[in-house]
Amino acid sequence: MKNLPHLTFLRSFEAAARYLSFTTAADELNCTQSAVSNHVRSLEEFIGRPLFVRHPRSLSLTDVGEAYLPSVRHALQEIDSATQLLISQSHKREVVISCPVSLAEKWLIHVVEDFTKAHPEIDLTIHSTIWVDVETKVSDISITINHVEDVEGPAVKLWDEKLALVCAPDYRVGGTVLTRPEQLVDGKLIHILGRPVYWEKIARHFGLTGIEHKGGLQTNSSNMGLEFAVNGMGCAVLPKSLVRAHVADGRLIEPFDFDLDCPWTYFATFKDKAATPSVKHFKTWLLKAAAQVAL
Numbered sequence: 118m119k120n121l122p123h124l125t126f127l128r129s130f131e132a133a134a135r136y137l138s139f140t141t142a143a144d145e146l147n148c149t150q151s152a153v154s155n156h157v158r159s160l161e162e163f164i165g166r167p168l169f170v171r172h173p174r175s176l177s178l179t180d181v182g183e184a185y186l187p188s189v190r191h192a193l194q195e196i197d198s199a200t201q202l203l204i205s206q207s208h209k210r211e212v213v214i215s216c217p218v219s220l221a222e223k224w225l226i227h228v229v230e231d232f233t234k235a236h237p238e239i240d241l242t243i244h245s246t247i248w249v250d251v252e253t254k255v256s257d258i259s260i261t262i263n264h265v266e267d268v269e270g271p272a273v274k275l276w277d278e279k280l281a282l283v284c285a286p287d288y289r290v291g292g293t294v295l296t297r298p299e300q301l302v303d304g305k306l307i308h309i310l311g312r313p314v315y316w317e318k319i320a321r322h323f324g325l326t327g328i329e330h331k332g333g334l335q336t337n338s339s340n341m342g343l344e345f346a347v348n349g350m351g352c353a354v355l356p357k358s359l360v361r362a363h364v365a366d367g368r369l370i371e372p373f374d375f376d377l378d379c380p381w382t383y384f385a386t387f388k389d390k391a392a393t394p395s396v397k398h399f400k401t402w403l404l405k406a407a408a409q410v411a412l
Contacts, residue, residue: 122163124196127189129156130168134186137176211240212399216260218245219339220383223359225260228406232399239395247338257396258403259386262356268384275407278382280315281357283369285349295352295372298323305351306333307342315354318377343369356381357412 132142133153143150161168168182178186216225221243229241244256263272288295290304302325309315316329333351336342339359346353347368356379363369385407387400 122160126156126160129153130160131189210395212396213242213256214258215244215246215256217262219359221245232402257388262381263384264381272384272386275383276410278379279357279412280377280379281360282354283346283360284352286370288349301328306331307345307351307353308335309342310337314380319354
């Protein structure tokens with residue numbers, strides 16, 4: 118980079134040119150009159166041309182000073198604007214989160230509700246996603262559902278997910294309440310597209326040949342699968358974190374007990390580089406809430 122005059126020299130010159138007074142410029146810049154005078158003299162020596170005509174009780178700009186002033190003033194304004202932008206961004210009280218719509222509606226909404234009550238000064242924006250995340254540059258925090266064997270990099274697992282099999286309380290198979298796994302052979306099954314492994318694990322666990330290939334309702338939305346089940350349209354297998362609220366309020370039941378790990382679970386990726394204090398604060402809040410999830 119070419120040699121440039123010291124920024125302090127330029128600020129003193131601009132203030133002195135604006136007031137045509139070293140004393141008034143010094144008051145604005147919170148320094149002494151002699152300091153401003155020395156700064157201007159140093160700038161003149163650097164340039165090799167006089168910028169002011171020094172009268173006994175006043176100043177006036179030389180032709181060189183008149184020509185130089187607009188460029189210096191513009192440059193200082195650009196520096197000030199850029200600095201203020203960086204400062205405002207570092208203190209920006211906003212957090213942008215992306216999250217699968219199913220988890221956003223069943224779990225994240227409660228995390229957000231509690232956080233905003235405790236910190237109303239921080240604005241939250243939630244992007245609900247289906248299948249893929251939003252553009253990576255959009256979100257400060259991205260929550261995704263991934264196969265546990267496919268996750269690489271800095272993603273943080275929020276919890277160890279479990280599978281749940283659910284149906285409506287009055288759901289019947291051949292007129293009989295569903296209470297035994299073997300009844301699934303004759304039941305209506307709800308399939309989540311892209312997640313055939315859910316029913317495959319149920320079939321393998323209970324020794325039920327072929328139910329994973331059994332026809333029935335299909336949807337690419339976990340929320341839609343839940344609503345099918347709530348309306349008595351079949352049985353669904355989903356991550357337990359998504360069904361807990363419906364089971365708690367009696368809209369769905371788990372007709373029999375089992376303990377199966379879900380091969381798909383939720384991970385969070387944090388844009389820690391240049392993260393604002395607000396983002397860091399929500400990150401801590403989110404991870405604490407995730408640690409309290411008991412499946």
